Structure formats: C-alpha cells, structure tokens
Amino acid sequence: AQKVTQAQTEISVVEKEDVTLDCVYETRDTTYYLFWYKQPPSGELVFLIRRNSFDEQNEISGRYSWNFQKSTSSFNFTITASQVVDSAVYFCALSEAWTGNQFYFGTGTSLTVIP
Amino acid sequence: NAGVTQTPKFQVLKTGQSMTLQCAQDMNHEYMSWYRQDPGMGLRLIHYSVGAGITDQGEVPNGYNVSRSTTEDFPLRLLSAAPSQTSVYFCASAQATGELFFGEGSRLTVL
Numbered sequence: 001a002q003k004v005t006q007a008q009t010e011i012s013v014v015e016k017e018d019v020t021l022d023c024v025y026e027t028r029d030t031t032y033y034l035f036w037y038k039q040p041p042s043g044e045l046v047f048l049i050r051r052n053s054f055d056e057q058n059e060i061s062g063r064y065s066w067n068f069q070k071s072t073s074s075f076n077f078t079i080t081a082s083q084v085v086d087s088a089v090y091f092c093a094l095s096e097a098w099t100g101n102q103f104y105f106g107t108g109t110s111l112t113v114i115p
Numbered sequence: 116n117a118g119v120t121q122t123p124k125f126q127v128l129k130t131g132q133s134m135t136l137q138c139a140q141d142m143n144h145e146y147m148s149w150y151r152q153d154p155g156m157g158l159r160l161i162h163y164s165v166g167a168g169i170t171d172q173g174e175v176p177n178g179y180n181v182s183r184s185t186t187e188d189f190p191l192r193l194l195s196a197a198p199s200q201t202s203v204y205f206c207a208s209a210q211a212t213g214e215l216f217f218g219e220g221s222r223l224t225v226l
Contacts, residue, residue, distance in 0.1 A: 045217040107157035
C-alpha cells in the first residue's frame, strides 16, 4: 500500500494566487516524521520542512505554511501569493522510527505558476 | 561544505555493461540511501544502509548492488545494465530521524 499519497499530479495557478498541495500518509507507528521537498526545474532536491508526529502545530515560513492533522493523516502545504519561482515538483515524505529512518516518498505534485 | 557528492553526473551505457555510481558524504551520517526517479513514479528506494557494514534492500533492488565499507561512501553498482535502468539516480544521507540530504543526481541512459 502506498504510504504517502499525493493525489494532485499537476496544478497550475496564476501568479499571486494561493495554492495548497495535499499529502496523505499511512503509518502504524506512533513516532514518525514528515517532510516536504522541492525539486525545481534544475533537478536538485531541496529540503523545506520536517515535522515529528508529536508536534501538530502548524508552521509558517514566509509565504509557505504547513498544516499537520493527525486525525486525517494529512500534512498539507500552502503557498501564499505564489510566484513563478515556486514552479517545481513538490514531494511529501514519511519516515518511520521503527524502520531505521527509511523514507517513503509520494509521487510528487508538479506546480506551474503562470505569470 | 561538500555535503553529498555523486559521480558521474551523466553516463551512457550499452545493455549488458556494468558501472558504479559513486556517492560520498562528509557529514558523518550513519544513514545513506539510493533512489531512482522516473517520470510519474516519484522517488523509489533502491538500497539503503544504516551504518558501515550494514545494507538492506528498498522497494526496487533488482539489478543493483551496494556495499558500505566506510561511513562516508555508499557506491551503487549496476551489474548488467538494462534499458529499464535508464533513470535519474539520487544518493542521500541523513542523521537519525533527520532530513535527507541529497546529491545532485546522476542521469543514466542505457541503450
């Protein structure tokens, strides 16, 4: 079974619009970690955020915010006032403590911001 | 800061040839892993290691071999390349429960 699901394959928005990227995960572990990575057209993978399962506080970093809800097993990512530089593929990932740090990635959401 | 270094960045092989993708990290991370990225498939784990002398299979290990003789190095070997192994390969390392640090990727084409 897919441990991390990113149902949105591709999203297009017009610059300055807000956009939310969905991530749903599956785990039986009580201790786990959630991550978001960005992959711009240049191809490198850029770490954005790490969250542990005991910290459900939402986080904001500039135009980026993350909504972690254990009740729905979701860890959604919102970009406010999107910019062309936000165009990239975004990956959500899960790491479970009991597997020794093995990571599971979603299939990614390709975001295109149209100027 | 070098971080995670992968070589080569590009490689073209003929079917049946063998090669090794090199990966080195200078952050003293115990955990290292190899992923392949194919269109629409996300990042799929090939092999991983939780420390020197310890390796294990990931989701797609067939056709690949790894070893971990030192903390720093985690080479990925293709024993007999097949066109299905055409992909972009990423090496990554992490501290326990920390985020993955990725190399720049290696684009492999098997003809």
